[in-house]
Amino acid sequence: MSEKVKKRTLILDIANHLEVSIATVSLVLNGKAKQSRISDAVAQRVLAYVNEVGYKPNHIAKSLRTGKTHVIGLVVEDISNPFFATVAWMIERQAFERGYRIIYCSTDNNPEKARELLTMFHERHVDGYIIVPSEGIEEEVTNILREHTPTVLFDRFLPNLPTNYVIVDGAQGTYQATLHLLAQGFSRVAFVTTDSVQTQMEARLDGYTKALAEQAMAPKVRRLAVTKDTEKVIADIQEFLQANPEIDALIFSTNYLSIYGLEAIARLKMRIPDDVAVISYDDHDLFRLYTPAITVIAQPIESIARNVIDILLDELKHPHAKDTSLPQQILLQTELVVRQSSIRKKAKTTVVRKKTLHS
Amino acid sequence: MSEKVKKRTLILDIANHLEVSIATVSLVLNGKAKQSRISDAVAQRVLAYVNEVGYKPNHIAKSLRTGKTHVIGLVVEDISNPFFATVAWMIERQAFERGYRIIYCSTDNNPEKARELLTMFHERHVDGYIIVPSEGIEEEVTNILREHTPTVLFDRFLPNLPTNYVIVDGAQGTYQATLHLLAQGFSRVAFVTTDSVQTQMEARLDGYTKALAEQAMAPKVRRLAVTKDTEKVIADIQEFLQANPEIDALIFSTNYLSIYGLEAIARLKMRIPDDVAVISYDDHDLFRLYTPAITVIAQPIESIARNVIDILLDELKHPHAKDTSLPQQILLQTELVVRQSSIRKKAKTTVVRKKTLHS
DNA sequence: ACAATCCACTAAAACCATTTAGGAAGCCTG
């Protein structure tokens, strides 16, 4: 009956016990003892007792009063993609240490869902946003900017919006990869990408075409519709390879396209790199372990995470007056990690044997 | 100067505009119009206007008042592990549809961190917990149970605590896998696992030893210290294989151990399954695509997620009186997905060739 | 015709903290 309900300790309990006011306790707890001229003696007493009973202010009440939630909303394309998962994880780590929590969701590149998530974050009063923008969410992002909520985009950006962002120089990456393939003696290098027109994808394509253009070679590009239907994508790649037998090297513009590509190549019983060389944009566990190991254009994941979180936390700490400060826009470099899949075996001989194989 | 600050609409604004009380608006919005005998006419007016101006109640104020945050805390071992990532993602999806948000963090199997996360979730007033318990957090979980916050464990459980949980019959899985290897003619089957004594790991080991015991065969087990140092783990496996050349088949107790194992096997220039057959507990993209494809004991990921979220949401909806209801404890079955890595090629002949290779 | 019941709402407390304006007490100063 007289169930003794162990109530959470409140700031009022602290104040009552110490026979001071609520305000005093709160001020001490928020480090404003000095500026509010609370005597050291009282401050010490408060701290000691708070510590003793392990009182923690109610976060929700605090948020309601201050308008700060200490939560950052993170919107990525697909959290199960190792690239995003790793960046997210690093961001979470950093943020955690500085007292911020991350709440993350995937858009699956669906603008509808992206919009939903953004409004949900807004409703939840997140203090800041980290966004991998899918197409068609300019309006929502504009709204966020208008409210001056700190925001950083990464992986890609929205060309018409003056936002902070951290991106990777994909053009340079694919340019370098293409030259590498040509230097290895592959002469028919094709590029497989998605039908997305997002900035990062266009850049990757540009690097490839630029490299070929410099050699006065014609590009061979296949744009695939991104779809949930794995089999469809694999079949498309198979079809592309069969329709263009002259291709002797492939660059895939994302890690998951590469994985489908490897499957397609395996099904066609083609061999890497003898029948076709392969380079993937963006690394993956699989590529290190695959036989042969797959050459990749690696993105500086750690650096991306660090830059994103630094910019965001900086803005959270120093709320910049409206438009006085320009957005920070950072471009990071890729690294070509050469593995067996793009190395021509034993020079000329191999070429001969390869021709034999084909006949 | 007279910067027009667009204030968020409040329930008070709605009430003023419609010339009704705040209470009326709130009751209508919370579907309590009928039971509070608000006339349909008024209810309609409220709804219409709320819709028109797109008013959304302030979540934080709501939480403060009701004590409900509609947030579920999800603690996994490692969110970058595809198994956990996939389960998390499915749970998130389901929860989202039913109005709950997930906030997740990884413990990296570090009890210290697990405790930190749990108290953080507690401070944030999550409505429910989903936990992959690492060792040594019985006390924290007990605290949670005492407060009657709905909680579900998965992947493993805490034997002494009467909690809900959803686990997989790992013993059955490894038992079946071992028999499969024996049936294929492999006679020296070893088992590589971690030094963890968590329930799920012990079960997997038990299945293996039981299968061998039934054949009156001696088990060969290697327990590896789980460490961040990838190279160390790979080296350990190499060493194990070299020290025990008679081994002709390996079962790894987790997907990441298998990945290290594949690397070790590759470095020793051993061939799968000719020199050693391989089965992994838990599937991974890599295993489908690896050459040869790796046989796995697959966990019913979708079913795990569904059961977890169903149990949790059910408890959230019907707050069970203290201890009237027994915890729900669910055991799901694995599926052996046979791929090339555990299939003996061309019967006897292969054995002979293998011996030659070894000499 | 007077009490009891309904009806359709509303006033105000509660949730738990932060923060500002100001107040009491003691000391100094001229």
Add this chain to the structure above:
DNA sequence: CAGGCTTCCTAAATGGTTTTAGTGGATTGT
């Protein structure tokens, strides 16, 4: 000794909602 300064704290407003207890007037019952 009145007025001004400090020093150290506190009362009360504030944030935005939910929910309980009630209210005033109309209707019904006897």
